[in-house]
Amino acid sequence: MTKTNPGNFFEDFSIGQVIRHATPRTVTEGDRALYGALYPTRFAVPSSAEFAKASGLDPAPVEELIAFHIAFGKTVPDISLNAVANLGYAECRFHRPVVPGDTLSTTSEVIGLKQNSNGKSGVVYVRSTATNQRGEVALDWARWVMVHKRDHDAPAPETVLPELADSVAAGDLVIPEGLDFSDYDFAAAGEAHRWDDYAVGEKIDHVDGVTLTDSEHMVATRLWQNTAKVHFNTQARPDGARLVYGGHVISMARALSFNGLANAQLIAAINAGAHAAPAFAGDTVYAWSEVLEKAETSAPGVGALRLRLVATKDRDESMTLRNEAGKYAEGVLLDLDYWALVPR
Template sequence: MTKTNAGNFFEDYAIGQVIDHAVPRTVSGGERALYHMLYPARHALHSSDAFAQKCGLANSPMDDLIAFHIVFGKSVPDISLNAVANLGYAECRWITPVQQGDTIRSTSEVIGLKQNSNGKSGVVYVRTTGTNQRGETVMQFVRWVMVRKGDLDAPAPETVIPELASTVAANDLVIPDGLSFADYDFTLAGEAHRLGDYKVGDIIDHVDGVTIEEAEHMMATRLWQNTAKVHFDVTSRPDGKRLMYGGHVISMARALTFNGLANAQMMVAINAGAHANPCFAGDTVRAWSEVLDTAETAAPGVGAIRLRLVATKGGEVGTLKGDDARYLPHVLLDLDYWALIPV
């Protein structure tokens, strides 16, 4: 009798199913050091206790995407171990900043199912919630992932596609307790640009590029305990390539935004996201951003900026889709998110 886990296949999911994911993760300072080694992350609020304390926080919280990767990674063995690809995100909000010493766990609820026309796979929609050791919600997001069928003769489930908000409203953004940019140090942050310097429609070329390497990707994916086969096992894809974890591309692109958006200090929501084309070792990731909206918050000196972050492997800045409304081949990521920035 086998005691190993082959993972869930598309036919194993049901609407309303709730899955408590195994192996809680306690976060240490090493997590930040490894994150900053893997990505050129330099936002001051996540780099310096002294800077964070001047902004009203007790100390520097973990990078927002560290929380995302941990919560996401916990869900992989149950949701996307047999994935073809992770497809998109919506209704993502950071609720409670993650601090060194916190223990994070995840739970997912199946909220949508749709079998593909080829009968070999289907799309599973889940709402995943990460909590800390006090039971506080760290973050929550919806994602949808294409999962293989294990039994091709299993009947297709009733199609349920959840209605998802197109954006997280500005007044629903959660501002960390005590955060204030009233005494913000622009010199230490690295740039002088504040909310009023950005206008809707502005496009910012972040200039720099980073070539993705196999070793770094696999180190990162192991760090987040993401066990999806397509990221490790070259026999999982017909082309014999390891698919780069989509979160690796998100973190790389977000880090590149420092050049031009150094003061967009904290990610507080993801409105929508799509992994437009696969990323493989050897691709050089570049990024550009478009300003979609701005808003004020109730926190002293703290504004919110809504950005479209596009990661590419070349191509003209500002180009995204072709005449057929499909993503151009050079586009890797299309991410719509809110960040906090001094006014």
């Protein structure tokens, strides 16, 4: 009897199946430091303990995407070890700030299945929940991933497609307890732009670009204990190339968005996300954003912006998301719809 884990294939999943993922992971200050070494992030709240304290958050939280990557990484050995590609996200809410010393554990429930027409793979939909050492929910999200079949002749399951909201309603955003931007230090944050300075429909070219490398994306993926074969093993893909983890592109684009959105300090929710095209070492990533919606919050001095963050391979000064046929425009790597908390 084999003692090694080959991972689950499409036919191993069933609706309602609940998976408790190994291994709990404790967040450390090292995660904060290494995240900053991997990505050009400069947001003041996760960068400065004093800035965070002045904003009502003590101890200073790590970036929300650190928590997301750690929690996501836990799911990979059971959900996407045999993935063709991670396809998208929805209904992700950050319920409380994650701070060094918190230990995150993740469970997932299978909420949808659909075999592809080629009979060689299928799409698995899961809802995952990450809790801290006190059993409190830190974040939860839905995602869907294309997974290989082990046996191409295995019968197709009944198709079940979950109903997922287009976005998290503004009223359902969880505002961190104590958050207060009343005395916000704009000079320390790096930009003077307030919630009122942004208009729905406005597009922001973040200008800067970063060229992806195999070494950095593999370090990042190992940091989150993501074991998906396609990120490390050149024999896992027919083209012999390592696929860059989609979360690496998300964090790179979020970091690049600082130039123009430096005061979008905290991510409150990820409404939807799609990896429009694969990314590989040598690709140069740029980003632009569009303001989709604005909302007030109950926290003093805090407003919410719903933003579309688009990462592109090479710079697209026209900031075009889709072509005339309604497909993603050439060069679009990521289309991420999220809510951010900003000073008013």
